Amino acid sequence: MSDDxxxxxxxxxxxxxxxxxxxxxxEKAGYEVEAFTQSSNAMRRVQEKEFDIVVTDLKMEGIDGMxxxxxxxxxxxxxxxxxxxxxxxxxxxxxxxxxxxxDFVAKPFKRGELLEIVKKAEAKVRQ
Amino acid sequence: MHISQMMTVIDxxxxxxxxxxxxxxxxxxxxxxxxxQGLLEKNNxxxxxxxAMGDKLGGDYVFDKNYVVSSCQEVxxxxxxxxxxxxxxxxxxxxxxxxxxQRINHEIEEELAGRPVIARADYVIPFETISRDSGDVxxxxxxxLAEVGNILGLPTxxxxxxxxxxxxxxxxxxKIWDRVRQESLTAKVGKEIRGLIAQGSLPPDLxxxxxxxxxxxxxxxxxxxxxxxxxxxxWGEDSIHTFAxxxxxxxxxxxxxxxxxxxxxxxxxYSPSATEYRAKKxxxxxxxxxxxxxxxxxxxxxxxxxxxLDPATLEREVMVINAIWGLGAPLVxxxxxxxxxxxxxxxxxxxxGLNVRRKLTMLSPKEDGGTEARSVPDDLQMRPCxxxxxxxxxxxxxxxxxxxxxxxxxxxxxxxRKGQFIILQTRPLNLQTxxxxxxxxxxxxxxxxxxxxxxxxxxxxxxxxxGNVVIVRDDEDMEDFPAGxxxxxxxxxxxxxxxxxxxxxxxxxxxSPTGHMATIAREFRVPTIVNTGKATRVxxxxxxxxxxxxxxxxxxxxxxxxxxxxxxxxxxxxxxxYRLILRVLKKIAPLNxxxxxxxxxxxxxxxxxxxxxxxxxxxxxxxxLNLEFHERNLDAPAKRLKLPIPLGLLxxxxxxxxxxxxxGSQVEPAQVVSLPMKATLEGMMAPGMWSTExxxxxxxxxxxxxxxxxxSSLATPKYMGQNxxxxxxxxxxxxxxxxxxxxxxxxxxxxEVNDNYAYFRFLGGVTDLQRxxxxxxxxxELLEAHDFRVDVRGDLxxxxxKKLDAARMVEKMRTLGSLVSFTRQLDVKMVSDAEVESTKExxxxxxxxxxxxxx
Numbered sequence: 001m002s003d004d005x006x007x008x009x010x011x012x013x014x015x016x017x018x019x020x021x022x023x024x025x026x027e028k029a030g031y032e033v034e035a036f037t038q039s040s041n042a043m044r045r046v047q048e049k050e051f052d053i054v055v056t057d058l059k060m061e062g063i064d065g066m067x068x069x070x071x072x073x074x075x076x077x078x079x080x081x082x083x084x085x086x087x088x089x090x091x092x093x094x095x096x097x098x099x100x101x102x103d104f105v106a107k108p109f110k111r112g113e114l115l116e117i118v119k120k121a122e123a124k125v126r127q
Numbered sequence: 128m129h130i131s132q133m134m135t136v137i138d139x140x141x142x143x144x145x146x147x148x149x150x151x152x153x154x155x156x157x158x159x160x161x162x163x164q165g166l167l168e169k170n171n172x173x174x175x176x177x178x179a180m181g182d183k184l185g186g187d188y189v190f191d192k193n194y195v196v197s198s199c200q201e202v203x204x205x206x207x208x209x210x211x212x213x214x215x216x217x218x219x220x221x222x223x224x225x226x227x228x229q230r231i232n233h234e235i236e237e238e239l240a241g242r243p244v245i246a247r248a249d250y251v252i253p254f255e256t257i258s259r260d261s262g263d264v265x266x267x268x269x270x271x272l273a274e275v276g277n278i279l280g281l282p283t284x285x286x287x288x289x290x291x292x293x294x295x296x297x298x299x300x301x302k303i304w305d306r307v308r309q310e311s312l313t314a315k316v317g318k319e320i321r322g323l324i325a326q327g328s329l330p331p332d333l334x335x336x337x338x339x340x341x342x343x344x345x346x347x348x349x350x351x352x353x354x355x356x357x358x359x360x361x362w363g364e365d366s367i368h369t370f371a372x373x374x375x376x377x378x379x380x381x382x383x384x385x386x387x388x389x390x391x392x393x394x395x396x397y398s399p400s401a402t403e404y405r406a407k408k409x410x411x412x413x414x415x416x417x418x419x420x421x422x423x424x425x426x427x428x429x430x431x432x433x434x435x436l437d438p439a440t441l442e443r444e445v446m447v448i449n450a451i452w453g454l455g456a457p458l459v460x461x462x463x464x465x466x467x468x469x470x471x472x473x474x475x476x477x478x479x480g481l482n483v484r485r486k487l488t489m490l491s492p493k494e495d496g497g498t499e500a501r502s503v504p505d506d507l508q509m510r511p512c513x514x515x516x517x518x519x520x521x522x523x524x525x526x527x528x529x530x531x532x533x534x535x536x537x538x539x540x541x542x543x544r545k546g547q548f549i550i551l552q553t554r555p556l557n558l559q560t561x562x563x564x565x566x567x568x569x570x571x572x573x574x575x576x577x578x579x580x581x582x583x584x585x586x587x588x589x590x591x592x593x594g595n596v597v598i599v600r601d602d603e604d605m606e607d608f609p610a611g612x613x614x615x616x617x618x619x620x621x622x623x624x625x626x627x628x629x630x631x632x633x634x635x636x637x638x639s640p641t642g643h644m645a646t647i648a649r650e651f652r653v654p655t656i657v658n659t660g661k662a663t664r665v666x667x668x669x670x671x672x673x674x675x676x677x678x679x680x681x682x683x684x685x686x687x688x689x690x691x692x693x694x695x696x697x698x699x700x701x702x703x704x705y706r707l708i709l710r711v712l713k714k715i716a717p718l719n720x721x722x723x724x725x726x727x728x729x730x731x732x733x734x735x736x737x738x739x740x741x742x743x744x745x746x747x748x749x750x751x752l753n754l755e756f757h758e759r760n761l762d763a764p765a766k767r768l769k770l771p772i773p774l775g776l777l778x779x780x781x782x783x784x785x786x787x788x789x790x791g792s793q794v795e796p797a798q799v800v801s802l803p804m805k806a807t808l809e810g811m812m813a814p815g816m817w818s819t820e821x822x823x824x825x826x827x828x829x830x831x832x833x834x835x836x837x838x839s840s841l842a843t844p845k846y847m848g849q850n851x852x853x854x855x856x857x858x859x860x861x862x863x864x865x866x867x868x869x870x871x872x873x874x875x876x877x878x879e880v881n882d883n884y885a886y887f888r889f890l891g892g893v894t895d896l897q898r899x900x901x902x903x904x905x906x907x908e909l910l911e912a913h914d915f916r917v918d919v920r921g922d923l924x925x926x927x928x929k930k931l932d933a934a935r936m937v938e939k940m941r942t943l944g945s946l947v948s949f950t951r952q953l954d955v956k957m958v959s960d961a962e963v964e965s966t967k968e969x970x971x972x973x974x975x976x977x978x979x980x981x982x
Contacts, residue, residue: 013191017190017704018189028570028692029570029678107189109188110187111677
């Protein structure tokens with residue numbers, strides 16, 4: 001991956017407020033961001049385009065987050081996935097980490113915290 | 128248990144509890160104290176949860192509706208169990224608390240279900256009583272203007288609004304609704320509706336309300352005849368949709384014509400152009416609700432419009448003022464061009480363009496109502512309408528408004544004959560898409576500016592602000608605080624409140640995002656980061672900086688791209704989630720029960736969950752104090768602590784709080800091994816802290832102390848001076864009545880860092896309210912300086928700290944102990960503000976171990 005290309009981030013959360021608040025923070029930090037509320041739309045998008053980092057909620061209508069991140073990792077193993085969820089249990093945390101998730105963040109979180117994690121994920125992608 | 132299930136069994140429980148009355152005081156002592164400890168633990172968890180919810184208002188967090196719902200459930204659940212605990216301690220005595228709980232919980236559930244509990248609004252509301260949430264009732268335009276007047280404190284016209292409730296009542300009274308709800312509102316139907324409205328008559332209630340309001344305005348106007356501008360203020364007008372120029376408005380109308388004009392304004396909602404506009408925007412006809420503002424006529428010398436960011440020359444980044452002599456209508460409608468001044472957006476707002484046009488006519492109010500065009504005297508035709516000083520004043524006001532609404536603003540203003548600027552209207556300039564060009568190289572711009580610090584402190588109010596640093600150290604610095612500067616201060620003192628609206632940003636060294644200062648910053652939406660630890664040390668006065676209280680970064684220089692970027696975002700304050708958490712917090716967080724000696728300190732007086740929590744805590748402690756340890760044969764005897772200071776303190780050990788050798792009815796301080804108790808005692812007895820110098824109490828204070836005492840139910844002899852400590856190895860609850868102060872310290876210290884906390888509460892005291900509030904300020908500032916999270920309500924001060932390691936917790940308890948001794952008689956001393964500062968220094972010196980001088 002060349003360095004002049006902006007790091008591509010996809011955010012999926014069925015609560016629009018979550019990506020509305022995240023997108024600007026990431027854009028300000030120099031990322032190119034696409035955001036989705038519907039998991040089916042996000043699924044279509046990852047099939048078209050490879051993202052460097054995917055930030056996704058777990059519990060959603062339709063295709064749930066676990067399914068989505070499994071698909072992302074299958075399509076593009078290099079993509080780092082960060083899970084954000086309001087219903088964190090040990091089981092879901094364990095399951096997602098087993099699936100190769102980069103990090104697991106409980107909602108609500110500070111924007112700065114998530115930004116730090118995205119930066120770490122970016123460093124790993126760019127290795 | 129789920130809340131709704133809980134509700135269904137409440138009545139049964141109440142019945143069951145009332146049976147327990149007969150068994151009062153049969154509860155074994157150990158159970159009593161276990162319950163008490165559980166109650167305190169819940170009390171702390173509730174306060175934590177409330178604070179955590181409050182933190183979310185700062186804008187640092189990302190949260191969704193689920194969070195709001197689950198937080199409410201958590202608090203509700205804890206409050207319910209807290210009431211249960213109190214009932215175990217004092218069976219059947221406070222059953223009314225369940226009613227208070229049920230009432231508040233129901234209101235919260237309604238809010239969460241999207242059925243806000245709105246009281247049916249009055250038909251007529253004076254501008255000065257319009258609150259932030261009244262947009263639905265007063266219409267968008269007036270709601271905006273009321274915020275400018277009532278929150279920002281800028282001059283706006285006097286008057287009142289005829290509400291949307293009145294509009295609906297009028298439409299119902301005259302049976303017009305059915306026509307409106309027709310499938311397609313054709314031009315013909317629209318005309319018919321306008322006809323019906325014109326012929327309609329006001330409902331009697333509305334007529335009366337209108338008459339009362341105009342009479343009140345007439346009284347204020349004195350002998351001069353009252354004239355009003357009658358202007359539309361429809362739902363959503365000026366906020367979501369502009370409806371620019373769709374509705375009618377009338378200037379300088381005599382009171383006799385008010386009803387006729389009112390009907391014409393609401394009729395204009397059904398003009399062909401307004402109907403067409405709604406059809407285009409997808410607004411349903413029954414969503415129409417017209418408020419009508421009635422403003423006292425302003426005899427303007429100059430009027431005009433200001434854009435805080437000129438859309439015509441966006442890349443120049445200037446504000447533009449258009450101005451004409453007389454009333455502004457001809458300028459707003461575009462009939463005449465007027466003068467045009469371009470001003471820099473940054474202080475001191477240099478003039479970047481001056482285009483003075485020949486002004487031949489001006490619009491003036493006619494003596495008997497209405498307006499007329501007059502010719503402008505020769506010498507004024509080519510004179511600029513505003514001088515430099517006036518431009519500057521107007522620019523500063525405009526930016527206060529822009530900072531508050533977080534969007535470039537389109538502001539109508541007037542300069543009256545007394546030289547005062549009055550804001551007539553403000554609305555956002557819709558530049559969203561074009562703004563994008565200004566911020567396209569954001570990343571590069573941000574990288575060009577050195578970061579002074581990042582991730583230090585807590586965001587109290589989100590946003591971005593740029594300006595020059597002004598470090599405020601004492602009251603004098605505040606007098607000439609320049610508009611648009613960045614306020615930098617060590618503490619978050621309530622006295623800074625008066626300059627907050629003028630600041631572009633605020634940075635403090637210490638303080639908490641729920642403190643008083645943070646509340647004010649949020650009120651005015653000034654970007655604020657508190658508790659940075661070093662702002663006053665690393666920033667130079669006059670240094671130009673940018674405070675990014677979105678990402679918690681402070682940059683050197685003005686990163687204007689960041690400021691503009693903010694304009695492109697939907698303000699967090701306008702989001703549904705923000706408004707929801709704000710609304711539920713109104714039923715959870717406010718503390719209305721301040722003083723246990725006041726009449727409203729009852730279950731019925733509880734208006735929020737915080738009130739219930741406070742009530743339960745107070746009563747639980749009181750119940751324990753009432754146990755009369757000496758007279759009753761209790762299984763946990765209280766021991767008297769032998770202290771070198773005159774403080775009668777009883778101590779009950781729940782386990783491990785005293786050395787095993789401590790037998791008998793008296794113990795030495797050295798025998799205390801309870802970690803928090805030991806530290807508190809050390810602090811209390813530190814040299815110089817327990818002042819022995821006699822205090823002269825002036826007569827007024829003395830009298831006020833008498834009345835306060837005698838009216839108090841707590842002033843029974845057995846109760847006065849009763850001080851009680853309940854301890855275990857890790858725990859302490861200390862209730863003190865020192866003089867007339869009520870002081871509670873509650874703490875837990877162990878090796879488990881996450882469980883550690885300390886809670887400090889202080890209330891009351893002889894002397895007048897001013898001195899008491901000075902003392903409250905002193906306490907608040909001292910506590911904040913020691914990293915406590917502080918809440919001040921009147922003369923009640925609550926400080927909390929948690930999750931420090933044992934060694935640091937012990938240090939904090941010593942400080943609290945010292946504060947208890949030190950502030951014992953302070954209110955008597957607090958005769959001036961200067962005293963607060965010098966007393967603060969004295970405490971600092973004593974706390975640092977300096978030995979006091981003896982006189």
